[in-house]
Amino acid sequence: MKAHNLPATAEEILWHESPNICQPHCLKLPEFLASIELNSPSSPIWQADWPLLVFLEESCLKSMEKHAANDILREQAGILCGHAYVDGGQLYVNITAALPVDTVSDSAHFAFHETSWQAIWNRLDDNSTILGWYHTHPGMGVFLSATDLRTQKLHFSLPWQIAIVIDPVSGQSGVFAGSEGQRVGGDQVYLYYRKQ
């Protein structure tokens, strides 16, 4: 999304600090892996240069893709919720919900409504936290624009907070993390099913 053409007030995300933004909980990775069914042939392993693993529940991906395809003329956006964990100083996140957010948007811009933020806080259950955000770039490709980077730095700057960008036209998507919005490699992102 780009900042121009929007009134200054509309491009600002209205943010509420909340105790829901908490520190990662200690949980050994093997223990977490025992609780899910990985949809991936390879075992998760941290890369030395970028120690973050992203686990995404299949149903969240489906709901983001559905939301993204809803309207390919305007950007769609939402908030990612779940849990952040640390194992011996290495981080991983488990995304369990992707909540669509009402936005003011056109093909290349959007802004969150203040009321939509309140709705997100109300929908968070006690244990989960905000892990980041997602939005679509219909037909524009997968990257973080200057405005997206600013949003990331301002509101999702913790090392385990991520941005997912989806281009519903090309079917491509990408994951970015931390205050600089660094691209997370595909080999560090894992889809899984919740164990029945």
Ligand SMILES: [Zn+2]
């Ligand atoms: Zn964008």
